[in-house]
Amino acid sequence: MSNRTEDFDFYLPESLIAQEPARPRESARLLDATAPHTLVDRHVRDLPTLLRRGDLLVANNTAVIRAQLHALRGEARIGITLDQIRPDGTWHVLVRNARRLRVGDTLTFAHSDQTAQVVALEPGGGANLRFSCEGDAFDTFLQTAGALALPPYIHRPNGPTAQDSKDYATIFERYKGAVAAPTAGLHFTPDLLDAVDATGAERCTLTLHVGAGTFLPVRADDIAHHHMHSEHGVITPQTAERINATRAAGGRIIAIGTTTLRLLESAADEHGIVHPFAGETSIFIRPGYRFRAVDVLMTNFHLPRSTLFMLVCAFAGQERAKAVYAHALHTGYRFYSYGDACLLECASSIHAR
16 A cells, blocks of 8 residues: 555546547447456446445435636736635635736626625635626626636636536536546436336435535655545435445445545445545545445546546555556556546445455
8 A cells, every 4th residue: 555646646548538438329449347457448438237236336316617827917817716615605726827816806707797705815826706796697607707617637728618508518517516537427418327227226316516625636755744635514314324324224325426435435334334424524545544425436647646547446446447448548448537438346345345
């Protein structure tokens, strides 16, 4: 088990970074790593053949907001990425050109009469802003002034397109608040969900609003020194009850995406019971962690040296995860948000069977 960030590095050719999703979505490739010592090349449409009656698929129903804003302080241009709303109604944001800002400054936006006041500044480019509108008026403001905060590795020289607005949204989305999409959910279509339901497996959702911190690299040499940004999550009592009933009946909990997994693990106690949850989580899952709530993970392929690749190494086992990624690289799987997926079995669970 390693704590060195460099041990989670690998070379990824830029040609393997997906710039748009597979069409149709379920035609994306799926690397099946659920059988020990075996890797099988499949497609996402094959997922139902890997499910069992009594399994429970859990997906993230967050919806992406137009979180990228361009503001002005006088003549200075300020780039803003919304991160999450605070209990007092202010927004935590990441700022480019933050050195141009002072507490108390008022920011303006082109093509809008709304403003934002700088309430607090943080080292490293974080800030708290109070906007002049909230609720429905704020949603309208974002539709006018905001843009999707697509990950920087998706190249859009002229900004996100109308097609991105459709592509960067999951079929599960219900509650607005995410900066980034829970990308494993991007593969699902109505036809695929019908096929899942026909297997006797069941489905439910939870909410984790993915924050701007998901794009931040691990800069520390020792991963134990990395600070995770918090994100807001909700698991309803009904959902918690379904998860616990599934496990009690011998079914598997299958997390669709790392965001789903992180919230489930945040809400699980030392006995693996998942409790209702409504609050912040900054859980950092890395090798050495023993999983309490999840048996199988479906997830896209993640960045080198990222907390999400570290999570995959913790879940599948570090050597197994490296073998999965080596196979994906060798056989041309597409990486990142619009890319392909893998299906992994948990290697370190308190529920070892």
